[in-house]
Amino acid sequence: MxxxxxxxxxxxxxxxxxxxxxxxxxxxxxxxxxxxxxxxxxxxxxxxxxxxxxxxxxxxxxxxxxxxxxxxxxxxxxxxxxxxxxxxxxxxxxxxxxxxxxxxxxxxxxxxxxxTPVHRLLGGFAPSLEVSHMLGFSPTQAVVDEALSFTETYGVRSFKIKVGRRPVSLDIELVVALREALGAEALLYLDANRGWNATEAAQMLAGTADLDLRFFEEPNDAAEVLTRRQLVTNSPIPIVADESAPNLGDAAREIQTGGANALSIKTARTGFTESQKILSYAEALGLDVLMGNQIDTQLGSVATVTFGAAFEHSSRYPAEMSNFLDMSDDLIASPLEIKDGHIHAPTVPGAGTAVNEDKLSHYRTDR
Structure with a gap:
């Protein structure tokens, strides 16, 4: 071939x-x-x-x-x-x-x-992955309503909360409201997308200390070397490297130099081969990993579940795979379904990324 x-x-x-x-x-x-x-x-x-x-x-x-x-x-x-x-x-x-x-x-x-399905070629650990939904900026009640809707409609019980670049008090208010609405069993974690400095991020950690948050992703810019490492040292929850760890070398640098103590893996930027290297590195060091979202379509999300469900270590936490529901359409030939808070890995030969040709013809921009 x-x-x-x-x-x-x-x-x-x-x-x-x-x-x-x-x-x-x-x-x-x-x-x-x-x-x-x-x-x-x-x-x-x-x-x-x-x-x-x-x-x-x-x-x-x-x-x-x-x-x-x-x-x-x-x-x-x-x-x-x-x-x-x-x-x-x-x-x-x-x-x-x-x-x-x-x-x-x-x-x-x-x-x-x-x-053979690629999911099985990679490892075939689990038939599906639990889903985490990413909550973007909106008024507090609108965010709470969105989370409750995803729980009721799709059985999703894990949420990444977008915070940063606005008053810390506003984001603390949001997290409090989400915890009260979703209950103690929901898994909640934060992502500031480098939107704060270390002082503001520390204020966020202090203000949410009793809300049982699991992770804090990119609280500030990792290039702020000293304050980022101080934040990681003092944080009661793992600090996740995402944008600061786009490949194996950068992931190792951030972990080895104290810039993070957990990793986000995104197949959209490291495929399956390099993602497996990052996963093995994290597992060897005992680091938590999250399967992240690159604002993925269903084509991107099927790659996430193909890889994430293939290994035990990448299946430990819910994966960010639901934001394709925020899109008006998709190119995938066999649409994904979220049932009981899970997406199943494809069982067809390959990676499950076949496209609907009519939709591709409609949405392509090079005509």
């Missing part, structure tokens, strides 16, 4: 409502669908979410790097030779989501060629 040509398709889907957080807001999903075609007719598919304000990638840069520099590593290659392909890809610095997406497409081909 050899890769014969590449396909990169930009597309745009509106959100039902904007998702707002400390580092920005999203009104439309503007992603790149990538397909690797082979000489035996198989097609490996992935969804790439450029995040210019997080990683510096854009729709245009993803398409350019794949169609030019990465094509030299991919055209004529056997997808099974992943290590050789990655060695060539990694000669190019950055371009994290482009590299991660290509890896998922390679695994999709490998699964199809072996008539």
């Amino acid at each position: 050899k890769i014969t040509h590449l396909e990169t398709v930009p597309y745009r889907i509106p959100m039902k409502k904007p998702l707002k957080f400390a580092s920005g807001e999203v009104h439309h999903i503007e992603h790149v669908l990538v397909r690797l075609h082979t000489d035996d007719g198989l097609v490996g598919t992935t969804d790439i979410p450029p995040r210019p304000y997080t990683y510096g990638e854009t729709v245009e840069s993803v398409i350019a790097v794949i169609n030019t520099i990465f094509s030299d590593a991919l055209i004529g290659a056997d997808p099974l030779d992943r290590a050789a392909i990655h060695s060539k890809l990694h000669r190019t610095v950055g371009n994290q989501t482009a590299k991660g997406g290509v890896d998922i497409a390679l695994w999709d081909l490998i699964g199809q060629a072996n008539s």
Whole structure:
């Protein structure tokens, strides 16, 4: 099996409502669908979410790097030779989501060629993952109502609460209201998206000390080296590296130098291969990991459950996979369902990323 040509398709889907957080807001999903075609007719598919304000990638840069520099590593290659392909890809610095997406497409081909779900090829630990829902900025009662609706409708009992870049007292009020409404059994954790300094983040920790929060993700900018490490040392709950740990090397640096003591893994930026390395590193050190959300479509979320449910260590906590419900539509051929707070891993050969061609034709922006 050899890769014969590449396909990169930009597309745009509106959100039902904007998702707002400390580092920005999203009104439309503007992603790149990538397909690797082979000489035996198989097609490996992935969804790439450029995040210019997080990683510096854009729709245009993803398409350019794949169609030019990465094509030299991919055209004529056997997808099974992943290590050789990655060695060539990694000669190019950055371009994290482009590299991660290509890896998922390679695994999709490998699964199809072996008539086996990628979830099983990776490890097949659990048939499903529990879902955590990400709550964006809105008035307190609206956020509480959204959380209660997800609990009632989908059985979701875990919530990431977006905080930061606004008065600490307002976010403390929000967390208090959520805990009172959802009860002691709900798993709640925070994500400030680097929106505060360390002093404000410490105030948030003090003001929510009796609310049984589980994690605090990116409370301030990890580049604030001294104060970030002081915050990690003094925090009663794990500090999660997300944007500060977009790859294996950065994750190791943040952990080894005291910038965090837990990790967010996002298959959208580290694919399956590098995500497994990060997971193994975390497990060896006894670190908690969260399967994170890159404001993923269903195509992105199916990759999360494919990987996260494959391993015991990545299945310990609910995974952020429900925000595709905030989108007006999706390209996936077999839509995901959240039942009893879980999403099941795909059982078809490959990664479950096949697309609805009519919807792709409708939403693509390169016509």
